[in-house]
Amino acid sequence: MSGTLAALAERFTGLLGADSVITDPARLRTYECDGLTYHKATPGLVVLPGSAAQIAAIVRACAAEGVPYVARGSGTGLSGGALPRTDGVLIVTSKMRRIIEIDAPNQRAVVEPGVINLDVSKAAKPYGYYYAPDPSSQQICSIGGNVAENSGGAHCLKYGFTVNHVLGLEIVTPDGEIVQINAGDAGYDLLGAFVGSEGTLGIATKVTVRLTRLPETVQTLLAAFDSIGAAGAAVSAIIGAGVVPAAIEMMDALAIEAAEAAVHCEYPEGAGAVLVVELDGPVAEVDHQFAEVERLCQAAGAFEIRIAADDVERALIWKGRKSAFAAVGRISPDYIVQDGVIPRTALPVVLARIDELSRDSGIRVANVFHAGDGNLHPLVLYDDGEPGAGERAEEVSGKILDLCIEHGGSITGEHGVGVDKSRYMARMFTEADLDTMQMVRCAFDPAGLCNPGKVFPTPRLCGEVPGRRSGVHPLVEAGKADLF
Amino acid sequence: MTPLAALEKAAPVRPGGAADAVDGVVPSWVAAPASVADTAEVMRIAAEHGLSVVPRGAGTRLRWGLPPASCDLLVDTGGLDKVIEHAAGDLVVTVEAGLTMDGLAEVLAAQGQRLALDVPLAGSTVGGTLATGAWGPLRLRYGTARDLLIGVTIVRADGGLAKAGGKVVKNVAGYDLGKLFTGSYGTLGLIVEAAFRLHPLPAARSYVTCEVADFARAQTVVQEVLGSSVVPSAIELDAPGVGAGGPITVTVLIEGVAAGVGARAELVAALLGAGARADAEQPGWWGRYPDGPTLLEVTAPPAALADIFAPASPALAALGAVGAGVRGSAGSGHWYVGVPADAPAEQAAELVTRLRAAAAGHGGSLVVRVAAPDLRDQVDPWGPVPSLPLMRRVKDQFDPGHRLAPGRFVGGI
Numbered sequence: 065m066s067g068t069l070a071a072l073a074e075r076f077t078g079l080l081g082a083d084s085v086i087t088d089p090a091r092l093r094t095y096e097c098d099g100l101t102y103h104k105a106t107p108g109l110v111v112l113p114g115s116a117a118q119i120a121a122i123v124r125a126c127a128a129e130g131v132p133y134v135a136r137g138s139g140t141g142l143s144g145g146a147l148p149r150t151d152g153v154l155i156v157t158s159k160m161r162r163i164i165e166i167d168a169p170n171q172r173a174v175v176e177p178g179v180i181n182l183d184v185s186k187a188a189k190p191y192g193y194y195y196a197p198d199p200s201s202q203q204i205c206s207i208g209g210n211v212a213e214n215s216g217g218a219h220c221l222k223y224g225f226t227v228n229h230v231l232g233l234e235i236v237t238p239d240g241e242i243v244q245i246n247a248g249d250a251g252y253d254l255l256g257a258f259v260g261s262e263g264t265l266g267i268a269t270k271v272t273v274r275l276t277r278l279p280e281t282v283q284t285l286l287a288a289f290d291s292i293g294a295a296g297a298a299v300s301a302i303i304g305a306g307v308v309p310a311a312i313e314m315m316d317a318l319a320i321e322a323a324e325a326a327v328h329c330e331y332p333e334g335a336g337a338v339l340v341v342e343l344d345g346p347v348a349e350v351d352h353q354f355a356e357v358e359r360l361c362q363a364a365g366a367f368e369i370r371i372a373a374d375d376v377e378r379a380l381i382w383k384g385r386k387s388a389f390a391a392v393g394r395i396s397p398d399y400i401v402q403d404g405v406i407p408r409t410a411l412p413v414v415l416a417r418i419d420e421l422s423r424d425s426g427i428r429v430a431n432v433f434h435a436g437d438g439n440l441h442p443l444v445l446y447d448d449g450e451p452g453a454g455e456r457a458e459e460v461s462g463k464i465l466d467l468c469i470e471h472g473g474s475i476t477g478e479h480g481v482g483v484d485k486s487r488y489m490a491r492m493f494t495e496a497d498l499d500t501m502q503m504v505r506c507a508f509d510p511a512g513l514c515n516p517g518k519v520f521p522t523p524r525l526c527g528e529v530p531g532r533r534s535g536v537h538p539l540v541e542a543g544k545a546d547l548f
Numbered sequence: 549m550t551p552l553a554a555l556e557k558a559a560p561v562r563p564g565g566a567a568d569a570v571d572g573v574v575p576s577w578v579a580a581p582a583s584v585a586d587t588a589e590v591m592r593i594a595a596e597h598g599l600s601v602v603p604r605g606a607g608t609r610l611r612w613g614l615p616p617a618s619c620d621l622l623v624d625t626g627g628l629d630k631v632i633e634h635a636a637g638d639l640v641v642t643v644e645a646g647l648t649m650d651g652l653a654e655v656l657a658a659q660g661q662r663l664a665l666d667v668p669l670a671g672s673t674v675g676g677t678l679a680t681g682a683w684g685p686l687r688l689r690y691g692t693a694r695d696l697l698i699g700v701t702i703v704r705a706d707g708g709l710a711k712a713g714g715k716v717v718k719n720v721a722g723y724d725l726g727k728l729f730t731g732s733y734g735t736l737g738l739i740v741e742a743a744f745r746l747h748p749l750p751a752a753r754s755y756v757t758c759e760v761a762d763f764a765r766a767q768t769v770v771q772e773v774l775g776s777s778v779v780p781s782a783i784e785l786d787a788p789g790v791g792a793g794g795p796i797t798v799t800v801l802i803e804g805v806a807a808g809v810g811a812r813a814e815l816v817a818a819l820l821g822a823g824a825r826a827d828a829e830q831p832g833w834w835g836r837y838p839d840g841p842t843l844l845e846v847t848a849p850p851a852a853l854a855d856i857f858a859p860a861s862p863a864l865a866a867l868g869a870v871g872a873g874v875r876g877s878a879g880s881g882h883w884y885v886g887v888p889a890d891a892p893a894e895q896a897a898e899l900v901t902r903l904r905a906a907a908a909g910h911g912g913s914l915v916v917r918v919a920a921p922d923l924r925d926q927v928d929p930w931g932p933v934p935s936l937p938l939m940r941r942v943k944d945q946f947d948p949g950h951r952l953a954p955g956r957f958v959g960g961i
Contacts, residue, residue: 167849167851168775169771169774169775169849169850169851170849170850170851170852170881171774171850172849192775213720214720214724216718216720220718224691224695225718225720227695227724227727228691228695232911237938243934243935243938244934244935245934245935245938246911248847248848248881248882248912248913249913249933249934249935250913250915250930250931250933250958251930251933251935251936251939251957251958251959251961252728252731252732252736252939252942252958253681253694253727253728253730253731253732254728254935254938254939254942255727256694256724256726256727256728256730257723257724257725257727257728259724260720260723260724261723277774277775277776277777277779278777279777279779280777300637303637303639304637306660306748306749306751307748308747308748345777345779346777346778346779346804346808346812348804348807348808348809348811348812349779349804349805349808349812351808352805352807352808353805405716405718405719406716407635407637407638407640407715407716408637408638409635409637409638434718437716437717437718438638438716438717438718439718472714472715472716473714473716473719474714474716474718474719474720474721475721476719476720476721477716477718477719477720478718478720479720480720481720481721481722485721489721489722492714492721492722493711493712493721493722494710494711496704496708496709496710497710497711497712497722498722499708499710500702500704500708500710500712500725500946501710501712501722501723501725503942503945503946504723504725504728504942504945505723506945507938507941507942507944507945508938508941519722519723526945
């Protein structure tokens, strides 16, 4: 540990107490990665603050010393957004787990950033409400992490993403000040810019979320098709009919095989693809539309349709889908979870191209995706024990992103750019686009200490930081930029 | 080369006249570029010559905010009126910013789709709607422009073109500049293209209306509907001329399949109580701003409705002969107050102070969107903004010369 970090550790121990400051190398390694284990870095120092005031003090101390810091919630991110800095401080919010208020008349809740996503819905349920964004990791991921990543989930097709459900934030800015940014404020929509900025503009310390009324009814069906093409045609027909389902999820044969091996979900045998379609809302609306969805699936060639009669059967239908990522571990020793987006209508052609990529490279690809909004999650399977397989898998994974860009889509729909995809940003955006985005970064964090090295391939130099520069610019020192 | 000679190479330019005045400030020149590239060139030349620039769409909200401190060049976006792509199967549309909202709606309706954003002022453009963050009744269910905008292209202060987002609904790559530019009044750059997520046009609509005695009762029925599972698209309150003793009405919009809307409307009618009626046509006031030369926008949680407006009723009633009007999205907690022309400025200023304090007590705010000339120097239109220092830093980054719509925004930005 450097002298600077040792001094900070001592200072933070005085501030937080010894049990909230981690310096032991073995314990530090617990935090070396988030949900994307491919990238690892042991943090220089870990702190577990309990309040916004403590986080502000930590950030001020880091700023004064020019030490980089990274915020982390539950560490479930899939793009390395919470990858620590070996020369920096990791600020973990897991002690900040209070649900401060459930305000049913105003359809909102106020929570601390470490609160688990699903716990918000549990707390709101007695009032007839829930928190709509539902990332697959919702049993463990934190609201603060959701805010950083603008997390989505299977049901965001109808309900939108985290950014559509956050009404206000208390943040600690990179200056170490505690500031409120609310949806109703006059002036710039700083809230909209902050949500999804992947922890690079500051740290959320209190979150006001919108609560959504529990739907009167939820209806779910599973439809099995011979081919991905037929299932895709059903999706187009449903959307074309003006139905906005709560979710439409698709899995291909390989993904079904994996789910079967892992959780015995007993999806229809011989299916080339299955669709899970869920509708929710008022009974009078849903009954009518559900019948139409069923009819459209049949017309598109579904050879079996199962309708969940109750919550237990619904859970069974979802079980296969929700376990799909982890399940591929049953059919492949190693795999990459990719996250890309294409316009929904490009689905057939892109899936055919992925199939080609797979055949040409000999790398198997299982497809699981949010079909309603064109968000693909190809699972690229390989065996690290086989020489060169990892590199080939990485290449296939990258080419899938190129396909997404080629078809006017995005390199990430919900996992974020993080450290993993910053190198792809220049394929999707021009230098001017990235430069302009980073003007926001320069406004919030001119010194570049707040989660540096994430999102952008090349940091922008922000010019002189009045009264806050000492010695060499940290980005220059880190070898990431030159001053001209 | 003079600025005029340089500008003329990029776009048709003419001297500004009284009809071009932006809230009383007559621009020296008006440029009307015909393409995004030409717009960028105009902005580059403006930067080179240090010209102050104000963008204008249809000019329906030029009196919103404050007058610009200076306006050398008005950029008229009327030439940027193309639909770039309507991907109906993807429920996405990409358009140029000068297209009118009505023109866009027509194109979308032909495919049974809509942008679920109200158009309170006829003729307004996509760019102007975004720049002012305009909204209407549908915000309860669909959110506002920032929630429906999925991609944006802007011309920076230096004339560079930049985009953020894209043309897919689900996309978290990079910062969301679209949200930052929405409601920024032209102070950060010029919006030239926008991509939106669309929704299917509902097959049927029903407007269920009841009259209530006062704001307290209005809040009660609004809460009844919010707490139900009928999923309304809008819950609006209309209290025109509070002083004239006119009725307060609450109208709930139900949209969906024809087979379901009738049953849901009946449920709503039962919640609203005796005398509630359902109608297929919208009330005449629906989605329009209340009358009067001064327009206030009050934001607060929906259950603060009675707390904010009931104690202020006498003050609202005392404004001019018929009193002020209150209208807005009672379901989401956003209301407009229209102050009549015959209200004395001192009284109107007192009302601003009073409602602002009441809203602040609930964590809300009040913004004076349009102020009658004699009210201008008596009120701060924006009120306190806790994150103003950060906003100034954002402005400094995007427009270091402070040339874009100078002085029109919060804190003199």
